[in-house]
Amino acid sequence: MYAIIDIETTGGQPAQDKITEIAIFIHDGQQVVDQYSTLINPQRPIPYFISQLTGITDEMVQDAPKFYEVAKEIVEFTEGKVFVAHNVRFDYSFIKKEFADLGFTYQRKTLCTVRLSRALIPGLPSYSLGKLCKSIDIDLQQRHRAIGDAEATAKLFDKLIKINRPVVDGNMHMASETSEKVLKQEIKTSLLPPNISKEQVDALPTVPGVYYFYNEQGEVIYVGKSINIKKRIIQHFNIDYKSRKSLDFKNSIADITCELMGNELVSLLFESAEIKRMKPQYNRQQRRSVFNTGIFMYEDANGYKRLTFGSVNKADDVSMTPLIALSNQSKAKGFLFHKVSKFNLCQKLCDLYKTNGACFDYQVHQCKGACIGKESPEEYNKRVAEAIDSFTFEHNSFVIIGKGREPGEKSVVVVEKGTYLGFGFMDEYFSASSIDDFKSVIQRYNDNKDVQQIIRGHMRSKHKDKVLVFD
Structure with a gap:
């Protein structure tokens, strides 16, 4: 049994919008x-452009x-049935959120009639x-009304399940693949993008x-990295979508390729x-720095060198260049x-108190x-300088040797004089006996x-890589 569903909503984001019709x-x-249908009071105003679209x-x-x-009627009406919709992730995500x-x-x-249509009627524009x-x-009557779209989807579904798709069997003979077999396959893969196959x-x-x-x-519309490529991509496809943009992103995916990197560090460096x-369309945040909060240093009117934190992109007259950048304010x-504790600095002079x-x-x-002038600026600033020195790499020139892409291979990351090569x-x-030997096997990338x-x-983590120092 199948429950073919369509909804209308106040907008495209399940986290904040509500259903107006089902x-x-x-x-x-x-x-x-x-069949069942009803308008639903969303308990909030319906935007004008939505009313213009749906009526x-x-x-x-x-x-x-x-x-x-x-809610009880919807549960009982769909109990024990496959949830069918055109772009099923949209309707399913909204109803799950409600x-x-x-x-x-x-x-x-779930079953998506977009995927089912592509499988059984290929080649349409x-x-x-x-x-x-x-x-x-x-x-298709009453377009953009739940009753009209659901009825059309039901007619579409009825046509699709009566199609027998020609296939080639194992002996290279033409055979017929029943709609029932295709349905079972599409139910298993209903959350995949329409253009991506289970294979x-x-x-x-x-x-x-x-x-x-x-x-x-x-x-290329998106670049990602993972220590397990398959697992991460399946996570992309299985999560409930949060906005119309994320649904458009998923529906835009028509192919996937990957580059093996051997370990997480090299994957992170190559992804960046x-x-x-x-500059892929859906990596907008990561096109810029993913480290948006900086640690800055300035000297106050009393001669104390003070550490503070703030936005890298909106740095004021404290400094235009951060000493180090971190992913967010909490991390900063x-x-x-940590530096206050390790170098016995003053919380107040680090904007933490x-x-x-x-x-x-x-x-x-x-x-x-130092916060009340009991310690001289000269003595305090020595420890600030030590703390700042600790922001950089522990070693000036070094090589990180990690796991390669296949047995018998190793990865190499080279940093020389504090610069990533x-x-x-x-x-x-x-x-290899020198850093120049390792430089001969790397591909050069920009430092940033x-x-x-x-x-x-990575160097602060509990990694198992070999680090060779050439200071």
């Missing part, structure tokens, strides 16, 4: 046997039931509901590397370089607290009193604060 057609595999106004839903008043707000976990097997119905002569996902590697999503024009080089504060008097650490005898791969028996932070973070 329609359900029950199909037993042969024909429609029941549903605030006045129309004013006396309609609220979602919680029809139930989650009521403290109820709504879960059904468009698989949007309106154009698809026009292509195969389905009368493509099954073939993905389960090792570290960088992966690329392409659109139908062959353009590729995003900056290619945590970083400063707001007071007109002494800082808290002075009261418990852990601060030497790039990475490469070498045979595990490669003989992002890769500097990636390497610093």
